[in-house]
Amino acid sequence: MIYAIGAVVGLIGGIKVYNKFSSGDPDTSKTAASWFGACIFLIVAATILRSFFL
Known part of the structure; x- marks a missing residue:
């Protein structure tokens, strides 16, 4: 998502x-x-959150 x-x-x-x-x-x-940084942040945040809950 x-x-x-x-x-x-x-x-x-x-x-x-x-x-x-x-x-x-x-x-x-x-x-x-700034837009590129926002996209990178979303990808990194999704990866970190997934690693916490798996």
Whole structure:
């Protein structure tokens, strides 16, 4: 379930970064890094939670 949420968050983040990149916003790299970090956090958190409860 958390992996599916991570995939949706990744797609939304990709779209937002693309929109900022297309409009010429200079803050694109910061936005991309924050969305990528959020996706990595979701994957790591899901793995750690699964290891606790299995």
